[in-house]
Amino acid sequence: MSKTFELPDPGEGIHEAEVVELHVSQGDEVDESDILLDVETDKAVVEIPAPFTGRIEQVLVDVGDDIRVGDAVLEYEDSETGEETESTSAEDDATQAADPGAEEAAAEGDTEPSMEEEEAGPSTPQEAEAAGDEPSSGADAEGADGTGGRGSPVPAAPATRRLARELNVDLEEVQASGPEGRVTPEDVRRAAGGEGAAEDEGPAEDEQEEEPAEGGGTAEDEQAEGAEAEAAGVETEEAGAQAERGEPTEEESREAAPPGIRQATEYEAPETWGEVQREPLRSVRRTTARRMAEAWRRIPHVTHVDHADITELEAFRSEHDEALDDADLTLTVFLVKALVAVLKEFPRFNARLDEESEEIAYLQYHHVGVAVDTDRGLLVPVLRDADAKSLKELAVELRDLTEAARERGITRDQMRGGTFTLTNPGPLGGDVVTPVINLPQVAILGVGRARKRPVVVEDGAEDGIEVRLVLPLCLSFDHRVNDGADAARFVTRLVEVLEDPGAFVRHL
C-alpha cells in the first residue's frame, strides 16, 4: 500500500524550506529514523528522518526545490504491514510533535465535526419541536467527549485533563498506569517530560530529541523543556516521593533527582502546623499579586534614597492651603508638580523599555499615577498631563480621583496610561521604602514620612545644627534603562526643586 510522506514542520515557525540534499532515491529500503533529506530554512539545515520503515517508490522533490510544510516529499510502501498502523501513528507523532500549532489545528478539526453532529439532529424548528428541545443523546455523547465520535475518550479525571492541556500533552499519547487504562496525573507529567513517551512510541520521537543538537534548539524542544521544567516545579514533592519509592528507571531517575537550586521549593500546607483561615485572592488583591510578581521578576530593581529639607516648602504649603476652597494643597500635589518638572529634565525616567524592538521609548506625555490605599486594596489613579496643570488643578483632580477610587466610582481608563508613579505612604509612617515599579513604567518614587530632624547647616564658616523638616525620597528604577548615576542626578535635582518653593511659584 502506497503512502505519501509530507514535509513535517521543522519548528521555530518555519513554513518553507529549500531541499539541499536527498539521501534516498527510488527503490531504496529505509529504516525508521534514517535520514531522508536535508532541508535548509533561513535558520539552519535540518535533517528530516523517516517516520516509517519501507521502500521508497517515488521521490517527488529535487534538490533546490522550495517546499512548504505539508507538501508531498515522497511516496513509499510500508514494508512492515503488520505494523502499518503503528508507523502511521508514528508519522502523525512526528508531525504533531514538530508543530506546536498542529495540535491546536487538530483540536479545532475535532471540534467542528462534533458541532456538525450536534446540529445534525433536528433540521428544522418543527423537527426540533418533536425533538423535545434537546439534541439527541447520541449527539450528547459525541459533543461531550470532544472526539467527534471517533470512539470512547481516554479515561482521565477532569483535573488530569486540565493538567494535560497545561503541559501540552495529548492524552491519546500517554501510557496509562491507572486501572482499566485510566490516565493519572503522574502519567501526564511523565509524558510531559518527553522521556517516557520516547520509551514506547518509536524512533520518530527520538529523532525529535536528537535534532536540536544540530539545529541549535528548536521551538518545540524549548517548549518541551519549558513544560518539563514547569512540571518539575510543580511537583517537587512528587519527585521526592518517587525517589523514596526507589524506582530508578532511566526516566524517573531524572525526575527524582534532588531539585536544583533553580527550582521552587514546595512547602507543606500551613494546616500542618495549626488552624488556618483562608480567603481567596480576588479582584484588586489578585491583580496586584500578579502585577507585582511580574514586575519583580522582569525588572532588575535598584532603589536610590536621599532626603529633602522641606521646611520652607511646608511653610509655603500651609500658607497657601487656605487659598483652595474645597481641595487640600497636600504635599503629594507639590511632589507631583516637582516630579513632572524633573521628569522633563530626565526623560529616560518617563519612558518605556520596548523589549521586543529593543528600544527605549521616550514618552512625550506626563501622566503621573498616584497610589491610593482603598479598602479594596491598592489602586493607582492617573493624573493625566500633570505637567500642563496648575497646583490647584492637580489638587482638585487628585481629590476627585482619590474619592472615586475609595468609593469604587473609578473607571479602568482613569487608572491606565501612567508614565511614572508616586507612592506616598509617609503619612502612615516609614522612612525608607523600596517600591516595586508599576509595569510598563521604568521608575517609581516612594516617599517616607516627613520628620523634624537635627540637620547640620552651614552658617557662614561655622557648622550649626538646626531643626528642619526632612522628607525621605526613595526612587526605585529599572536598571536596564537607567544607571545609579542617573538616579542620583534625578533625585538630587528633585531635592533641589523641593527645597526651593520659588520653583513652584514659577510653575503656578
Place this chain on the structure above:
Amino acid sequence: MGEMSVSTEVLVLGGGPGGYAAAFRAAQRGLDTTVVTDEADGLGGVCLLRGCIPSKALLEMTGRISLVRAASEAGIHFSEPEVDLGALQDWTDDVVDALVSGLDALAEGRGIRVLEGRGTFESPSRLRVEGAEVSVVDFEHAVIATGSRPVDLPDTPFGGPVWDSERALEMEEIPDTLLVVGAGYVGLEMGTVYARLGSAVTVVETMERILPMVDVELTAPLRSHLDELFDDIRLGSGVESLEGDEDGVEVVLDDGTRERFDAALVAVGRRPRTESLGLEPIGVELDGKGYIPVDETRRTGVDGVFAVGDVTGGKRLAHEAMREGKVAADVIAGEPAAFDARAVPAVVYTDPQIAWCGDLAEEDRSDGAEVDVARFPLRASGRARTMGAGAADGLVKLVTEVGSGRVLGAGFTGRHVESLVTEATLAMEMGATAEDLALTIHPHPTLSEGLGEAAEDILGLPTHFSSSDEAEEDR
C-alpha cells in the same frame, strides 16, 4: 458620572447563566468585566427570570397537590386544596427576585459593571449600547451569551391564547382546556403544572413518542403517569393550523380533526438569539440555523470574541452554558481551559422525573463501544416503596463498556432522580467503572442505592433484585 463610554477587559453580552458565569469567573481572575444585558429585570437570563426557576417553583408546589391526594392510599385524607393563583404567582416571583438580587450582589461584590441596554457590535473591539447611560463599550475580549428564544409555529405568532413557555409561566388564569403542542420537556412540564391545577390538557406531538430524544425505557413509566394526568396524548400528530381568536384557539391536526381549546402552549423548541447583534459585520459567522460555531475553548472565528450557551447550540441547558462561560473566561485569563466535559447531565421535572447522562443506547452507539446494560427497577427499592404515590414506578439504567466496565451512561426515572444523576456524571468524568460504583457504599434506604445495585448487576452480583434479564421480563 454620566460617562458615555467605558473600556473593559472582558465584555459579556447577555446576563443569563452562560453570561453571568463568564463574568463572575473573569472578575475572579482579576479581569475588569462588564456585562451588557437587555433584560430590565437584572441578571439571570431566561433560566432564572422566565424559565427553569419559576417553572420548577410551580412544579414543586403543584406537585404537592398530587402528593396530598395520593396520601389517601395510606389512610391520610385531605380535603381538596384551594388554589389562590395570585398568591402562587407572588410566591414564585419572590423566589425569582431573591435569586436575582443574590446575583446582583455577587456581581457588585466582584466589581462587575452591569449595563442594561441593547448591545450591537460595531467592531471586534467595540460594542454600541442603546438604552443605557453608557453608549459605547470598548473591550479586549467579548463573550457572546445572548441565549435563545421560543420558536413559534409558521403562520401562528405568539399572542392572545397562543402561548409560549414564558406566557405559560405567568399563571394569569387556568384554562379549562389546554392544548400543548410539542411533547418535549417544556411542553410536558408546563402541561403537568396546568393539569394539576385543573386544566384538561391535550398534548400533540409529531413524533411517535413523548420526549423523543430521551431513552425510550426511561420515558415508559412517565408515559403511564401522564396518561392518567392528561386528557389525551396524541403522538404522530402534526399541527396543520392553529388559530387564536377571542374565545380560544382552533387547531386542525394533519389527520383533519378540528378542535377547540381555551388556550394553546406552543413548545416546539428554541432558536438562537444571534440576529441584530452586528455579528456578521465584525466577521462572526453563523451556521445554517443561526448558531455561532466555536471551538472547545469557546473561540469564534474572530480574535478575542467567544461565545457560550444556547447561541452556540449544544444541549442548550443552563449548566452546560455555565461551564462554557467559565471556560471562556478562564481561556481569556490565560488558563489552560477547554470545554471537555465527558457528560452533560439533563433532568426533566415531570412526575416521575427523568434524569440521565451519557449515551444509553444498547446498540449502534456513536462511540462504537460494546456495552453491558443493567436495569434496577425501583420496585425493588425500599426507599421508593416508602414514598408511595407511584414513586416505585421507575428504574435506574446503567450502561458500561464491555471488558473495562467503564461507565458510559446512566439514566434514572423516578422521584427526586434529579439528585441521582450527579453520581453517574462524576463517574463518567473520573473514568470510573461499574466496580467502583458497586464498591461505593450507598446509604440505605435511599434511592441512590439503585445505581449501586445496577453496578452490582453489571458484575453479576445484584443484592435486592435477581437480574436485569428478569427485570426486563417483568416489564
